[in-house]
Amino acid sequence: MKSIHCSRTIDSELGRVFQVVSDVRNFRQAVPHIIRIEFTTERQAGIGTRFRETRVMHGREHTVELEVAEYVENETVRMISDAGGTRWDTHFTVSQVANGTKLDLRMDISPQTWIARVFNPLIRGMVVRGVESDLASVKDFCESDRQIDDVLPASGS
Secondary structure: OOOEEEEEEEOOOHHHHHHHHHOHHHHHHHOOOEEEEEEOOOOOOOOOOEEEEEEEEOOEEEEEEEEEEEEEOOOEEEEEEEEOOEEEEEEEEEEEEOOEEEEEEEEEEEEOOHHHHHHHHHHHHHHHHHHHHHHHHHHHHHHOOOOOOOOOOOOOO
16 A cells, blocks of 8 residues: 655644654644553663554444664664554654654555455545644644653553
8 A cells, every 4th residue: 555644834843743752742732633652661661662542433442553673863763563464654754843843653554455455545544644643633733831740650541
């Protein structure tokens, strides 16, 4: 399936934007439909961090396990998930621009089963809308005066 590319220019400091997209605890704070995060490793930030993310989509809870596969502070973070017969490879990049920070997201979607090859094109629009919604939430959060909560619990709502 064709990659998904989205970007936003955010009127906020690069470091803040990076903190929000690179640390799942902060991302959860910014994206309201993520209701629970459960770490499956002792590491809770950076390369090797594994976690389960539960979000509400269309009134139902969906849980997916992700791993941070690449992390360069204040530049890029890449998270990978194998779910539904598909490898979901999400790469966030931040860069300084004249009027704030540019946040780019590229999601590479690689079906691993024949069912995923058939089904993924049917859900592409829903996935694009979900990614766009997540980036809009990150933009709104970063441009607000809301503080990143360093003690946000991993589980619960």
